[in-house]
Amino acid sequence: MRILLLGADGQIGFELDRALAPLGRVVATTRSGRLPGGATCRALDLADLVAVRALVLDERPDWILNAAAYTRVDDAEREGDLAFRINADAPGAIGAAAAAVGARVLHYSTDYVFAGRGDRPWRENDPTDPINAYGRSKLEGETQLRAATPAHLVLRVAWVHAARGRNFLRTMRSLAAGRGELRVGDDQVGAPTPARWIAEASAHAIARLGLAVPGDPRFGTYHLAPAGSTTWYGFARAIVARAAAAGLIVRAPRVVAVSSDEFPTPARRPAWSVLDATALREVFGLALPDWSYGLDAVLGEIAAARESGQGAIP
Numbered sequence: 001m002r003i004l005l006l007g008a009d010g011q012i013g014f015e016l017d018r019a020l021a022p023l024g025r026v027v028a029t030t031r032s033g034r035l036p037g038g039a040t041c042r043a044l045d046l047a048d049l050v051a052v053r054a055l056v057l058d059e060r061p062d063w064i065l066n067a068a069a070y071t072r073v074d075d076a077e078r079e080g081d082l083a084f085r086i087n088a089d090a091p092g093a094i095g096a097a098a099a100a101v102g103a104r105v106l107h108y109s110t111d112y113v114f115a116g117r118g119d120r121p122w123r124e125n126d127p128t129d130p131i132n133a134y135g136r137s138k139l140e141g142e143t144q145l146r147a148a149t150p151a152h153l154v155l156r157v158a159w160v161h162a163a164r165g166r167n168f169l170r171t172m173r174s175l176a177a178g179r180g181e182l183r184v185g186d187d188q189v190g191a192p193t194p195a196r197w198i199a200e201a202s203a204h205a206i207a208r209l210g211l212a213v214p215g216d217p218r219f220g221t222y223h224l225a226p227a228g229s230t231t232w233y234g235f236a237r238a239i240v241a242r243a244a245a246a247g248l249i250v251r252a253p254r255v256v257a258v259s260s261d262e263f264p265t266p267a268r269r270p271a272w273s274v275l276d277a278t279a280l281r282e283v284f285g286l287a288l289p290d291w292s293y294g295l296d297a298v299l300g301e302i303a304a305a306r307e308s309g310q311g312a313i314p
């Protein structure tokens with residue numbers, strides 16, 4: 001299979017580059033034309049819709065994976081046009097170009113398409129109603145992709161973390177190094193998900209679909225999430241306790257549960273981000289373990305990098 005991977009230097013994109021390798025030839029792109037290790041790759045700015053189409057027509061892949069997105073949730077409130085171009089128009093352009101060459105598309109979306117008040121995990125067909133500009137741009141991206149090609153998988157994910165990149169786990173670990181106390185919101189619920197689990201599940205789904213043609217009932221929108229749930233406070237407590245036990249922080253600060261109102265942000269966040277992943281299990285046989293095992297896996301990766309003398313992961 002020929003696979004075109006867009007956004008190979010994000011949290012999920014980095015993991016995809018490795019997870020997809022056994023499936024065929026992977027052509028990776030980043031905005032800079034550089035991969036995280038420094039090697040060169042094809043450069044692609046998703047804001048350039050003409051370039052997006054030209055690249056797809058040039059590569060003629062069997063699958064396109066779009067791991068690139070405008071992910072700065074707060075900045076999206078004032079850069080709405082740019083966020084929409086990257087998160088909404090680009091997936092539409094990717095879908096149209098894919099349809100032109102017979103490619104299939106796997107694209108990532110978010111729990112932020114939902115309004116964020118709930119009492120049971122969100123199902124794929126629950127009504128959407130985003131409460132911030134990022135969520136609106138991602139929802140419009142789903143819509144544009146669906147309209148452009150039926151041969152798509154939209155995987156909605158939430159609370160992504162990894163050993164590298166910008167994420168809550170890394171922020172907590174670095175704050176823990178210098179503070180005696182961490183105050184963390186205890187009123188938003190979700191399931192922290194390792195980028196590596198998302199990449200491996202994505203590769204599994206693609207392997208199962210292979211060269212499926214439009215009309216295959218397995219194409220569509222799915223929630224990809226681990227079992228269980230917690231709050232940011234619960235996640236922070238687990239990070240601190242396990243990082244301290246693994247020697248990744250010198251001393252464990254006290255973690256205090258507070259209202260998220262204590263940390264006003266330009267963009268509102270959903271209070272309920274739990275995704276029901278039943279459909280993914282039924283259609284693709286995929287079920288992720290409890291989120292806490294994912295935390296252990298990522299901390300284990302950070303510890304292994306340190307022990308191997310690799311030092312801090314960027």
Ligand SMILES: NC(=O)c1ccc[n+]([C@@H]2O[C@H](COP(=O)([O-])OP(=O)(O)OC[C@H]3O[C@@H](n4cnc5c(N)ncnc54)[C@H](OP(=O)(O)O)[C@@H]3O)[C@@H](O)[C@H]2O)c1
Nearest residue numbers: 009010011012031045046068069071108110157158159160
């Ligand atoms: N992180 C989460 O908690 C979360 C939650 C729900 C859904 N998601 C979705 O999951 C997907 C992957 O997220 P992630 O956490 O891996 O994101 P990430 O680590 O923030 O990476 C985003 C990637 O997109 C690239 N990008 C941004 N603007 C671009 C542009 N104009 N042209 C080309 N590349 C561009 C970035 O490249 P640069 O380095 O050049 O900026 C980066 O490689 C996204 O669709 C996101 O919406 C993430």
